[in-house]
Amino acid sequence: MNRSTFPHRLLPWLLIAPQLAISLVFFYWPAVQALWQSMLREDPFGLKSRFVGLQNFQKVLAEPAYINSIQVTAVFSILTAFFSMAIALLLAVQAEKIVRGRGFYRTLMIWPYAVAPAIAGMLWLFMFNPSFGTLAAIPRALGIHWDPLLNGTQAMGLVVAAASWKQISYNFLFFVAGLQAIPKSLLEASAIDGAGPVRRFWTIVFPLLAPTSFFLLVVNTVYALFDTFGIIHAVTSGGPGKSTETLVYKVYNDGFVNLLIGSSAAQSVILMVIVIALTAFQFRYVERKVHYG
Amino acid sequence: MATLSLKDVRKTYGKTDVIHGVSIDIADGEFVVIVGPSGCGKSTLLRMVAGLEEITSGTIEIGGRVVNTLEPRARDIAMVFQNYALYPHMSVFDNMAYGLRIAGVRGDDLKARVAKAAEMLDLSTLLDRKPRQLSGGQRQRVAMGRALVRDPAAFLFDEPLSNLDAKLRVSMRLQIKDLQRRVATTSLYVTHDQVEAMTLADRLIVMNKGVAEQIATPMEIYDAPANMFVAGFIGSPAMNFLPATVTGSDLLISDGSRMPRPAGLQDGGVILGVRPEHLTRSRSAGPGTLTVRVLAVETLGADAFVHARLGESGSEDIVFRVPGHDRPAEGTVVSLAVDQDKVHIFDAATQRRISGM
Ligand SMILES: Nc1ncnc2c1ncn2[C@@H]1O[C@H](COP(=O)(O)OP(=O)(O)O)[C@@H](O)[C@H]1O
Ligand SMILES: [Mg+2]
Numbered sequence: 001m002n003r004s005t006f007p008h009r010l011l012p013w014l015l016i017a018p019q020l021a022i023s024l025v026f027f028y029w030p031a032v033q034a035l036w037q038s039m040l041r042e043d044p045f046g047l048k049s050r051f052v053g054l055q056n057f058q059k060v061l062a063e064p065a066y067i068n069s070i071q072v073t074a075v076f077s078i079l080t081a082f083f084s085m086a087i088a089l090l091l092a093v094q095a096e097k098i099v100r101g102r103g104f105y106r107t108l109m110i111w112p113y114a115v116a117p118a119i120a121g122m123l124w125l126f127m128f129n130p131s132f133g134t135l136a137a138i139p140r141a142l143g144i145h146w147d148p149l150l151n152g153t154q155a156m157g158l159v160v161a162a163a164s165w166k167q168i169s170y171n172f173l174f175f176v177a178g179l180q181a182i183p184k185s186l187l188e189a190s191a192i193d194g195a196g197p198v199r200r201f202w203t204i205v206f207p208l209l210a211p212t213s214f215f216l217l218v219v220n221t222v223y224a225l226f227d228t229f230g231i232i233h234a235v236t237s238g239g240p241g242k243s244t245e246t247l248v249y250k251v252y253n254d255g256f257v258n259l260l261i262g263s264s265a266a267q268s269v270i271l272m273v274i275v276i277a278l279t280a281f282q283f284r285y286v287e288r289k290v291h292y293g
Numbered sequence: 294m295a296t297l298s299l300k301d302v303r304k305t306y307g308k309t310d311v312i313h314g315v316s317i318d319i320a321d322g323e324f325v326v327i328v329g330p331s332g333c334g335k336s337t338l339l340r341m342v343a344g345l346e347e348i349t350s351g352t353i354e355i356g357g358r359v360v361n362t363l364e365p366r367a368r369d370i371a372m373v374f375q376n377y378a379l380y381p382h383m384s385v386f387d388n389m390a391y392g393l394r395i396a397g398v399r400g401d402d403l404k405a406r407v408a409k410a411a412e413m414l415d416l417s418t419l420l421d422r423k424p425r426q427l428s429g430g431q432r433q434r435v436a437m438g439r440a441l442v443r444d445p446a447a448f449l450f451d452e453p454l455s456n457l458d459a460k461l462r463v464s465m466r467l468q469i470k471d472l473q474r475r476v477a478t479t480s481l482y483v484t485h486d487q488v489e490a491m492t493l494a495d496r497l498i499v500m501n502k503g504v505a506e507q508i509a510t511p512m513e514i515y516d517a518p519a520n521m522f523v524a525g526f527i528g529s530p531a532m533n534f535l536p537a538t539v540t541g542s543d544l545l546i547s548d549g550s551r552m553p554r555p556a557g558l559q560d561g562g563v564i565l566g567v568r569p570e571h572l573t574r575s576r577s578a579g580p581g582t583l584t585v586r587v588l589a590v591e592t593l594g595a596d597a598f599v600h601a602r603l604g605e606s607g608s609e610d611i612v613f614r615v616p617g618h619d620r621p622a623e624g625t626v627v628s629l630a631v632d633q634d635k636v637h638i639f640d641a642a643t644q645r646r647i648s649g650m
């Protein structure tokens with residue numbers, strides 16, 4: 001390693017000061033606040049608060065609504081990550097086969113990524129609105145009594161669809177890049193060895209995409225866990241009942257709607273731990289574990 | 294094991310003709326090498342046989358069966374790629390077993406067949422390794438093993454040795470030849486290296502710009518190249534070409550020196566072709582010799598190749614071979630006797646060989 005040396009002790013600190021300041025003000029300060037508040041309990045009028053240690057955490061973890069939220073989050077994240085990745089992979093594989101207009105097709109595929117989450121949520125809400133939604137006709141034509149505003153399963157389906165749809169573009173790009181990195185001669189060798197297109201995909205392409213898939217799995221999980229607030233807020237607001245209330249949405253609901261600051265802060269801290277764990281996991285494994293030289 | 298037959302096979306990309314009609318019948322067990330400069334269409338031809346490229350027109354038969362429209366997997370061939378194309382996520386064993394498993398071979402039978410191929414290629418101790426844990430030569434052998442283990446009707450090789458260093462290339466060359474003799478599987482082998490081509494082939498296809506210029510055994514091609522391209526491509530260093538005129542009882546070279554007139558030629562311009570090994574230093578100048586000025590000497594040990602310029606005014610370059618211990622000094626003028634039995638005469642216009650030997 002080549003170490004650069006600075007002539008001055010102070011200079012390096014000055015250089016990283018702006019970044020440090022931003023991090024401190026917008027990340028560490030709120031994080032410390034959350035940590036502090038998670039150990040306080042406010043009276044119902046918000047006039048005074050007292051220190052309660054880990055009581056907020058004990059209460060949160062014992063709360064059935066919180067356990068429900070964990071389950072909702074798990075279902076939502078798994079489904080969203082699965083569908084957004086599976087559909088993106090399917091589209092990427094098909095796009096590889098296009099000979100003419102490949103670039104055009106790929107460009108079009110990227111557009112959904114530019115749509116803001118709340119807008120994406122509204123789009124899906126409108127399209128599948130039971131009374132005037134254009135696409136609501138499809139489930140109805142299939143004989144399903146379609147009403148995501150009352151049916152929790154259907155509501156979950158709708159937020160999963162909206163959240164997946166938005167993430168497909170991103171995954172698509174990575175899968176296209178991943179597919180292009182697979183040497184064509186491997187597929188030719190496998191074809192000569194007797195494999196048909198389906199077997200070629202499952203024995204060669206899919207395993208060689210493992211690094212890409214693993215990376216995307218982490219990214220999509222983080223996305224589903226933390227970046228889908230806007231979509232859920234726009235489409236279901238966590239309802240009906242609490243059937244789409246994910247952990248992040250519950251933090252918002254408890255803190256800003258129900259004004260349970262201590263509980264909400266405790267939940268934030270739990271989420272923080274999850275993010276840190278996921279990030280550490282990603283750093284540790286994505287770069288090193290799953291790749292073939 | 295099978296015969297392989299190409300009948301007027303052509304390939305066109307859009308409006309560009311890449312292969313202009315190649316025909317050859319390859320006998321069962323024969324080793325045929327396609328050789329030619331880079332970009333002449335060797336790989337394209339091989340890939341058409343493999344089924345990786347569509348055939349624009351013509352017929353390809355493997356074992357008497359027309360395979361033009363068959364998928365690669367239906368053709369019963371195995372191919373060794375230039376970059377080996379080993380499956381990076383599979384062990385050596387799984388790489389070799391891949392095709393067999395697809396063919397439905399299982400259990401002990403599978404293990405036995407892989408073990409046998411591994412034995413032949415000295416890979417038995419490497420079966421658990423991943424390709425990235427192998428050296429270039431070992432990867433190359435795995436690629437061979439993957440082809441060998443399936444016992445196909447024909448082997449196709451696309452420059453399998455070009456990623457190896459020179460020494461390994463020579464030993465692998467011998468190994469491939471020996472292996473092919475033992476299993477006696479019909480083989481089509483592509484290379485741009487004429488030494489590799491000469492040493493491996495039962496028969497050679499010399500290609501140039503999509504045309505099979507000559508199809509014959511290595512020695513036939515060396516002794517009687519069909520045209521100037523083949524003459525210049527096969528043999529190292531390349532054959533010397535000297536413009537000459539047939540007149541009276543002489544063959545008049547551009548620098549004014551004279552050779553005896555070869556029989557059966559009309560008066561007019563021709564090209565005289567002489568290989569470097571058919572020029573020897575002679576004490577006396579005179580008819581049948583060339584006078585050259587030495588420019589540079591490449592010493593190889595046993596031999597040396599002398600680069601020289603013809604005549605006083607000097608426009609034609611000439612290369613000749615001398616024993617390593619008997620090299621002329623640079624800048625000296627020497628006389629060269631031309632072995633009259635070994636010269637080739639080419640038509641100046643068509644570049645075809647019209648006489649010699
Ligand atoms: N897919 C393609 N489209 C257009 N031209 C091609 C294609 N593949 C190969 N060619 C052309 O065909 C010629 C022969 O190529 P190739 O068979 O790879 O040559 P070689 O193997 O002898 O080096 C080259 O001039 C190359 O540019
Ligand atoms: Mg090639």
